[in-house]
Amino acid sequence: RSGGGVSSNDNDPLEQGQGNSLIQLQRLDVVCGLSTKLTEHHFGNRRFRRLIRNNHLLYKSCPKKNNKKNNKKKNSIALRVLQEIEACGARFLIPDNNNKNNRRSGNNSWRLASSKVSMVKIRKALRKKYMENFHWDDSIEEE
Numbered sequence: 001r002s003g004g005g006v007s008s009n010d011n012d013p014l015e016q017g018q019g020n021s022l023i024q025l026q027r028l029d030v031v032c033g034l035s036t037k038l039t040e041h042h043f044g045n046r047r048f049r050r051l052i053r054n055n056h057l058l059y060k061s062c063p064k065k066n067n068k069k070n071n072k073k074k075n076s077i078a079l080r081v082l083q084e085i086e087a088c089g090a091r092f093l094i095p096d097n098n099n100k101n102n103r104r105s106g107n108n109s110w111r112l113a114s115s116k117v118s119m120v121k122i123r124k125a126l127r128k129k130y131m132e133n134f135h136w137d138d139s140i141e142e143e
Helices: 037-041 043-060 068-087 100-105 115-127
Strands: 092-095 110-112
Touching: 037 043, 043 068, 043 115, 068 115, 092 115
Parallel strands: none
Antiparallel strands: 092 110
């Protein structure tokens, strides 16, 4: 096990990107991948960005020294974001690009991202320098 409760099991099919391929995207789910209209405007992604914004300064306040104590603090912040997302039933999903029929028709099928992939996405978002001055238009009122 690595820090922050993230498993690094080489036999885990989700770690290898082979998980469920028939998952339907739900409103609160976070869509992973390159920036697209879906990743920018999907309700779950807007909620994710709001959680990142609310934790960004705390994450950035951790000293940059690369030691176990500082990494543990950063991991605990990222893990708290993950737990808050999962507490409402949301999931991190990645597009299933292996399904040729879906690519041709424009329909997306989704796979569940591993905890490791989810934590990488969260930590990367928390690190981004533009967060402090970014203009947020991520209102998450009911649609």
